[in-house]
Amino acid sequence: xxxxxxxxxxxxxxxxxxxxxxFSSIVPTMTVVNYSVxxxxxxxxxxxxxxxxxxxxxxxxxxxxxxxxDALFRTLAFSLTCLLVEIPLGIAVALCAPRKGWAVGPALxxxxxxxxxxxxxxxxxxxxxxxxxxxxxxxxLTGLGLPYNVTQExxxxxxxxxxMDVWHWTPLVVLLSYAGLRAIxxxxxxxxxxxxxxxxxxxxxxxxxKLQKVLVIAVLLRFMQTFMIYTEPFVVTGGGPGSAxxxxxxxxxxxxxxxxxxxxxxxxxxxxxxxxxxxCYVFFTIMTQLERRRDV
Amino acid sequence: xxxxxxxxxxHAYYGKPREDSDYQLKPxxxxxxxxLAYALLGPSGCGKTTLLNxxxxxxxxxxxxxxxxxxxxxxxxxxxxxxxxxxxxxxxxDTMTVAENLAFPLKNRRLPKPVIEKRVAEIAEMLDLTADLxxxxxxxxxxxxxxxxxxxxxxxxxxxxVLFDEPxxxxxxxxxxxxxxxxxxxxxxxxxxxxxxxxxxxxxxTFADKVVVMNDGRAVQIGTPAxxxxxxxxxxxxxxxxxxxxxxxxxEVEGARARVAGFDLALGAAYPDLPKGRSVQVGVRxxxxxxxxxxxxxxxxRRVADLGRKRLAYVSLAGHPLVATLPNxxxxxxxxxxxxxxxxxxxxxxxxxxxxxxxx
Numbered sequence: 001x002x003x004x005x006x007x008x009x010x011x012x013x014x015x016x017x018x019x020x021x022x023f024s025s026i027v028p029t030m031t032v033v034n035y036s037v038x039x040x041x042x043x044x045x046x047x048x049x050x051x052x053x054x055x056x057x058x059x060x061x062x063x064x065x066x067x068x069x070d071a072l073f074r075t076l077a078f079s080l081t082c083l084l085v086e087i088p089l090g091i092a093v094a095l096c097a098p099r100k101g102w103a104v105g106p107a108l109x110x111x112x113x114x115x116x117x118x119x120x121x122x123x124x125x126x127x128x129x130x131x132x133x134x135x136x137x138x139x140x141l142t143g144l145g146l147p148y149n150v151t152q153e154x155x156x157x158x159x160x161x162x163x164m165d166v167w168h169w170t171p172l173v174v175l176l177s178y179a180g181l182r183a184i185x186x187x188x189x190x191x192x193x194x195x196x197x198x199x200x201x202x203x204x205x206x207x208x209x210k211l212q213k214v215l216v217i218a219v220l221l222r223f224m225q226t227f228m229i230y231t232e233p234f235v236v237t238g239g240g241p242g243s244a245x246x247x248x249x250x251x252x253x254x255x256x257x258x259x260x261x262x263x264x265x266x267x268x269x270x271x272x273x274x275x276x277x278x279x280c281y282v283f284f285t286i287m288t289q290l291e292r293r294r295d296v
Numbered sequence: 297x298x299x300x301x302x303x304x305x306x307h308a309y310y311g312k313p314r315e316d317s318d319y320q321l322k323p324x325x326x327x328x329x330x331x332l333a334y335a336l337l338g339p340s341g342c343g344k345t346t347l348l349n350x351x352x353x354x355x356x357x358x359x360x361x362x363x364x365x366x367x368x369x370x371x372x373x374x375x376x377x378x379x380x381x382x383x384x385x386x387x388x389x390d391t392m393t394v395a396e397n398l399a400f401p402l403k404n405r406r407l408p409k410p411v412i413e414k415r416v417a418e419i420a421e422m423l424d425l426t427a428d429l430x431x432x433x434x435x436x437x438x439x440x441x442x443x444x445x446x447x448x449x450x451x452x453x454x455x456x457x458v459l460f461d462e463p464x465x466x467x468x469x470x471x472x473x474x475x476x477x478x479x480x481x482x483x484x485x486x487x488x489x490x491x492x493x494x495x496x497x498x499x500x501x502t503f504a505d506k507v508v509v510m511n512d513g514r515a516v517q518i519g520t521p522a523x524x525x526x527x528x529x530x531x532x533x534x535x536x537x538x539x540x541x542x543x544x545x546x547x548e549v550e551g552a553r554a555r556v557a558g559f560d561l562a563l564g565a566a567y568p569d570l571p572k573g574r575s576v577q578v579g580v581r582x583x584x585x586x587x588x589x590x591x592x593x594x595x596x597x598r599r600v601a602d603l604g605r606k607r608l609a610y611v612s613l614a615g616h617p618l619v620a621t622l623p624n625x626x627x628x629x630x631x632x633x634x635x636x637x638x639x640x641x642x643x644x645x646x647x648x649x650x651x652x653x654x655x656x
Contacts, residue, residue: 185385185387187383187385187387190354190374190381191381191383191387191445191448193354193373193374193375194352194379194381194401194449195401195404195448196375196401196404196405197404201404205389205391205392206389209389209390210390
């Protein structure tokens, strides 16, 4: 055994980071935790409320529980829809993208452009784009006699938000997949030709397995971002019509800042946070474990 | 039973070739005969892989025709040619087991299941992969992965040729010998045309019936290992093959005698009418130059290399470097030594090409 020297001075070097994390994350989070176990009658007088906020939130028969359930369901449905569209579409676009020559640069820039636009600008663009009086898209659909109205029609609002997210974030999946595809050595494609593999076999036996790692990252990123989506629906639909596009983040904002219902809002944000964390953790663990188990 | 014919095959990667130097592969005529093992030998960038890819169809040649038997396949895509190719780095299908990997080329060609199973079992047996057949290919070592690649190349029984593109680069030296002799055994068992690209002369000479030596996009000599050793047709073959390579000395040749570095040297043949005004060299392998206590050309010893099996003396013959073999009975050498040159194995090269002499 080699005796390792113990030197506690190392802790000094961690201190600045610790201080920063404390200031930026831990203190704000603990403030939320603090709110989630207390109630107030105003005038900055707080009293202990135990786990009552959480009980209400997770009980679908209470008003807040019902509201949370609905918003959670909507958000999950939204995330799932976006993932189901964006991941296959992203892979498909990456497969079609040019591999060499002068077209590579322009093609990638054009594909990546939507990602460079700030969230609220995307929202504003689409808010105007889909207006049925002056918006190009909205007016065109209305002109064709389709019942399209983002502010009054739940299905229109929902599809618009999904299409907007697909437009805004499929490029991320495209770029990740494209990078993954470019990393496959030419020899694999040549070997596949020698082996007489069909185009489908090349995709399913070479490209998809080699893309697995980047796709795990893509799914994780897209899940987190869609599950926490706020700005774009807030700008385009404001959560409406009714509460058709009121996702968790928008609902949380209404409860916390609209109704200043700090207890409910704090409990909700903590549960919201834990759901995101759990889903990502479980997904990542399953994917990496599956990979490991398959090798044996 | 098909042989492969290269009919004026040449290739240029960049644009339309205008002159000879535009070709990365210079025009080449050759027939690869069925059942033989060939090696394509040459330094990196000499066009070996290009030639291989032309045969497999991964590259379409700029000029010339490629025939499999009587059939013109020049423009046929790879999938439609009966060809197998093994690449430098292992290519395996990650998600499949070893058995599925080996079966893949057969499955794609829709062979009946029992045939596939039998063939996979045979090939796995040959390559010692039987124990791993049920395992996922991804978790295996680089050696095993390359064996799978080799197996996929050999598994089809109907191929016109199996092409190997430096397949043993990633393999451990100890295992290299074993795999190479295994390949040779497989070659005998399967009676296939095999073409093996390498830049390692030992690999080429031990594996192949015939070796194609390439340099700068040109096939400089095609012959058996013995022909390459005893009668190099080009100075490049002389010094690329053999270690160390052939000695070349500038000379003036008159009939059956050469004047080298001021000394008179007997030749094994007569060269009565050599063209004037060209560069003339005599070439002789170190194996046929020996230091001797008897009569010979006086040379200065620069250093002696003891290779264990043999000893070589690096000497200077009136300023010209020369490598000679030290015979076993000569225990030590001083600063100068006489060297004897074997006339029969001395060749004359004009502008780097060997000139055939007449019997004296």
